Amino acid sequence: MTDMLVKLYRLRYDYGFIEKLEAEDIRISKPDHNQVKPLLQWISGNFCQEAAEQASLAFLSSPACGFVASQITTDDPLGYACYDATGLGFFGPIGILPGYRDRGISRALVLSCLFDMKMRGYGYAIIGNVGPTRFYEDIIKEVAVPDNNPHNTLGDALSLN
Numbered sequence: 001m002t003d004m005l006v007k008l009y010r011l012r013y014d015y016g017f018i019e020k021l022e023a024e025d026i027r028i029s030k031p032d033h034n035q036v037k038p039l040l041q042w043i044s045g046n047f048c049q050e051a052a053e054q055a056s057l058a059f060l061s062s063p064a065c066g067f068v069a070s071q072i073t074t075d076d077p078l079g080y081a082c083y084d085a086t087g088l089g090f091f092g093p094i095g096i097l098p099g100y101r102d103r104g105i106s107r108a109l110v111l112s113c114l115f116d117m118k119m120r121g122y123g124y125a126i127i128g129n130v131g132p133t134r135f136y137e138d139i140i141k142e143v144a145v146p147d148n149n150p151h152n153t154l155g156d157a158l159s160l161n
Contacts, residue, residue, distance in 0.1 A: 001129040006091070006140050008118040008125055015115075017108040025072045028108050030064045039068060042077050047095040054093050058082035067112040069096070069105045081109035083117055083125065091117075091127045107139050114140070 018028055031039050036059045044052035058065040059082060066082025079096035086092065091113055096106050117125050127136055 004127040006125040027072045051093045054085040058085040079105050083113045091125050
């Protein structure tokens with residue numbers, strides 16, 4: 001797996017994706033505090049319990065460190081993305097319902113999180129354990145950071161003893 005480093009200070013704010021999705025009956029927003037528990041149950045039921053546990057750290061912080069994509073007319077969730085869940089400065093997890101992928105929702109959620117991180121003063125964001133990097137490269141035009149330890153071995157690790 002590869003880690004990616006995003007230079008947030010180089011991102012230009014462009015929220016045109018919000019209007020495009022709203023025209024398609026999709027809203028990108030931060031969840032209200034009373035929406036968090038049902039959202040975490042939804043994440044657990046549609047993705048996995050581990051994702052819900054990670055998302056809880058982000059969505060229960062104040063202010064929330066993440067966004068939800070939902071149908072405007074029904075308020076049903078379609079996807080979510082968050083940051084500062086697995087560590088400060090880390091983006092993720094992210095999840096989109098299969099029937100709504102390839103509609104720009106993932107891109108909108110990623111950019112919403114990265115813009116939010118930038119506004120909070122982060123200079124960089126880390127996207128960890130990225131499988132195929134093409135998805136993120138197409139959105140943020142950044143270069144992947146090569147993994148210096150692809151087999152997770154400690155054979156060449158520096159000893160501090």
